[in-house]
Amino acid sequence: MIRGALFDMDGTLVDNTDVHFKAFEIFCNRYGVKDWQEKFAAVIGMGNGDILRALLGNEAVDKWGVEALADEKEAIYREIYAPTIAPVEGLRELLERLRREGVRCAVGSSGCRTNVDFVLERCRIGEFFEARVSGDRVSRCKPDPEIYLTAAAELGLEPSDCLVFEDAPAGIEAADRAGVRRTVALTTSLSAEALRTSSAAYVVRNFAEVTDEMLR
Incomplete structure (x- = not known):
């Protein structure tokens, strides 16, 4: 059985792609x-720096600064998501099972630490995660493997x-490049057909569909 479970956040712990989309629309x-809508799909799962440059262009980002723009957009996201936020179906039950079986868990997200804390606290699942690795803690976000390499290291695991x-191609690529045992993809952001063209070992709708075989 696996010894560690590394969870992406956006589109994985929470089904929030539509909320981020709405926040980007307002922003x-x-x-x-x-x-910007036509460019958004290509950058799902990447860090804010890459997303903002793709959507707004280098000139606007250089003028206003990545940090200030990212803070503004994420504040919009948290404000509109707070009333309805909920974990993906089956997540808490899976986390409880993993804890019973001694599997250590970490979050590995390209999102900022404020958003990671927001999701874990609002969904009341923070107690299950021994490590929280966010995009502002690393020098390179997904599809670079640094986030997942760091998350595994902080659990003391290979x-x-x-x-x-994961839910996005950038994250699946990051997991592959990190050398993890396997990746399970959730269909919160993309269709099952699209995800089956990736290297993910399994594709599920939610955590209630995670089987014993996937956890070996």
Whole structure:
């Protein structure tokens, strides 16, 4: 059985892709950006620096600064998501099972630490995670493997001892490059058909569909 489980956050712990999309819509409208929707799908799962440059362009990002723009957008996201936030179906039950079986858990997210804490606290699942690795703690975000390498190290485990739960190609690539045992992909952000073209070992709708075989 696996010794560690590394969880992406956005689209994995919570089904929040639509909320981020709405937050980007509000944010981009403030800056007069009209064509951002077509670019968004290609950067799902990446860090805010990459996303903001793809959506707003280098000139706007250089003018206002990545940190200030990211803080503004994430504040919008937390404000509109707070009333309805909930974990993906079956997550708490899976976390309880992993704890009973001695599997150590960590979050590995390209999102900022404020958002990681927001999700874990609002969903009341923070107690299950021994490590929280966010995008602002690493020098390179997904698809670079640094986030998952760091998460495994903070659990005191080799990546090959760990399973990753992901929802986006950038995260699946990061897990592959980190050398994890396998990746389970959730269909919260993309279709099952799209995810089956990735290297994910399994594709599920939610955590209630995670089987014993996937955890070996």
